Amino acid sequence: MLPLPMAALVSLSITFKLDKSLEYMHAITGAALENCASGCPWPSMPIIGSLWAQKVRRWHNFIVVSGSRSVFRQNNESVAQLLRSCFTSFLGTLSVSTSKLTSECGVNGLLGSTITAPGAYPYVSPGFLFLRSCRNIHNVQYVNDIIVGLVTEYSNELAGRRSDAGSRHIKSNESSLSLAAQSAKEVATLGASLLCAAGGMLLVQELYKETIPTWLLSSRDVKKNNDSVASYILEGYAMAYLLILSGSIIWGVGTKLPPGTFSRRSRTIEVHLDFLAEVMEKKISVSCNPITWKTYVCCFVGFMVSLAPVWIQEVRVDTLKKLALGLSRWNEHEIALSLLHRGGLAAMGALAELVTVIESERMLPSSLSNLY
CATH class of the missing domain: 1.20.1310 (5 helical Cullin repeat like)
Incomplete structure (x- = not known):
């Protein structure tokens, strides 16, 4: 059973005459049905799919793909699996026996490089499916x-x-x-x-x-x-x-x-x-x-x-100074000085102080050696 507004839309659209001059009507109707179905609290796409697949054979793959997207709306485990598939398809998997990357990877693996032939079992690459589904993820x-x-x-x-x-x-x-x-x-x-x-x-x-x-x-x-x-x-x-x-x-x-x-x-x-x-x-x-x-x-x-570097100028000088001092304690003097330098005129005082601290630390070992 479908919600009444959706049932009315399906009943109306399924009676459209199928000819080339009305292709745009089916494109609009398909998007409308898909959006309505994704907003329903229960899965409606299988019902719509069974009705439309009988009427328009070439819509079969579209219906299957649209129906598969509904699972990602509220199922966190499915979302996690889809994301893992995206990483695997793009980066490849590590074969324990050969320690080399196996399977097709890269952009072709993530987004796909072929279109399913008519009559073949529909295949959708994980990246494409994620891009079509990510805006519907509830959590x-x-x-x-x-x-x-x-x-x-x-x-x-x-x-x-x-x-x-x-x-x-x-x-x-x-x-x-x-x-x-x-x-x-x-x-x-x-x-x-x-x-x-x-x-x-x-x-x-x-x-x-x-x-x-x-x-x-x-x-x-x-x-x-x-x-x-x-x-x-x-x-x-x-x-x-x-x-x-x-x-x-x-x-x-x-x-x-x-x-x-x-x-x-x-x-x-x-x-x-x-x-x-x-x-x-x-x-x-x-x-x-x-x-x-x-x-x-x-x-x-x-x-x-x-x-x-523009981001650094948007941060308070006191915060930059604390970060720079911490980096200096790790002997990361170059990064610390560059951080304050990118802070602009407001950070020039802190930069001068840090230079003085670094120079005094460098002079301290030589002073101690002179004592002995």
Whole structure:
């Protein structure tokens, strides 16, 4: 049984004369039926599909695909599986026996490269299905948690491929780590793209304010075969790139923005940097691995300095100063100085103070050696 308005629309549309001159009517009707069905509390597309498939054979695949989308509306497990399929289709899967990527991957794997032939069983690539379904996901905040988890998982997997089988240290081959970092960037790029498509600005704001801080504050069990320095480094690197790219897609990196977007961007970034500064001052304790934490902070600040310097000028000088001092304590002097330099004229005083502190620290060892 269909709701009365939808039943009336189906009854009216199914009586349309089928000829080429009325193709546009069927296109409009199809979209209307699809939107109505997705808004119903119970699945209506199977009923509509059974009626229309008898009338218009060429609509069969369209009906099947539309009906399959309804499961993602309120079923979180199905959403998680679809997102995992997107990552697998784009990045490939790791074969244990050969330790190589198998199956078709890349853009063709994610979005598909062929159209199902008439009469064949309909196939829809996971990326295409996600793009058609993501706006209907009821609990869209759940997408953040799943994507962050998948980025972490794939980063660990990348480290497992490029670390020595019997060692817990990074390979001495710099090109191997560089390739792993490039792959981690691809993982983060996919995650940012899916996240922005699903929730836009609201989901990115939650990523900055809630999801990433929670990820840093929580401890995670890492598989023993991937429990290496490389895995922690790639985790932090990928998550920093995920955050900076998501913000860049939604807010941009320039100054010409609508007033509402500009204020939301500055508030969101400042909240996140305030959180990082409080951790630096040991007011908050993170539970993630220290290597992950240090890599994340250094990479995120480094990405802001090089890719989005305008963001830094929107943050309070006091917050920038706390971050710079924390980075300086890690001997990351170059990033700390660049951060304050990008802060503009308002941060020049803090920059001069930091230069003085760094110079005094460098002079201290030589002064002590002269005493002996």
